Amino acid sequence: MFSSSFLQRRRRVFLTVSANTNNYDVKSAAGSPADAVEVVVNVNSGVTIGDAPGTGYGLRTGSSWNGSSRVWLFNKGTIQGKAGANGAGGAGGRGGNDSDFGFTPGAAAGGAGTPGTAGTPAMLVNVDTAIDNGPGTISGGAGGLGGGGGGSGGPGRG
Numbered sequence: 001m002f003s004s005s006f007l008q009r010r011r012r013v014f015l016t017v018s019a020n021t022n023n024y025d026v027k028s029a030a031g032s033p034a035d036a037v038e039v040v041v042n043v044n045s046g047v048t049i050g051d052a053p054g055t056g057y058g059l060r061t062g063s064s065w066n067g068s069s070r071v072w073l074f075n076k077g078t079i080q081g082k083a084g085a086n087g088a089g090g091a092g093g094r095g096g097n098d099s100d101f102g103f104t105p106g107a108a109a110g111g112a113g114t115p116g117t118a119g120t121p122a123m124l125v126n127v128d129t130a131i132d133n134g135p136g137t138i139s140g141g142a143g144g145l146g147g148g149g150g151g152s153g154g155p156g157r158g
Helices: none
Strands: 010-016 037-043 049-051 072-076 078-080 128-132 137-141
Touching: none
Parallel strands: 010 037, 037 072, 049 078, 072 128, 078 137
Antiparallel strands: none
16 A cells, blocks of 8 residues: 655654635644655545635645655545536527518528636646545546537528
């Protein structure tokens, strides 16, 4: 599984995530240590770490660690990114005009829908990290669905 040298000569910090949370930053939760540390993170079963809008990751290790710091992540819960937003549907087409000379075909087709946006990653890892995902789940957010096209306009009546 993990080598015994991984746990040697570092101060140890133990963290347990026991309730649902968003945007978990390991370094911040460990007190932003300046020295070389080993951080052991346990995510309990049934717990979800997700991404709140606009931040980018469910869990991040944090940045600017002392060069020999390490993180162990034991995940029995769910770490997930945020799903992308769905695109908007296209505008409907304009129907034909009434005419004294018979019907006129529809004047405009429907518009195209807009694409959905990308989902976000589940994690950002910026330091030496070992992950034991055991019975847990780590999943990025799916992209949003594209919007449907608008319907075409119908014929006019004469």
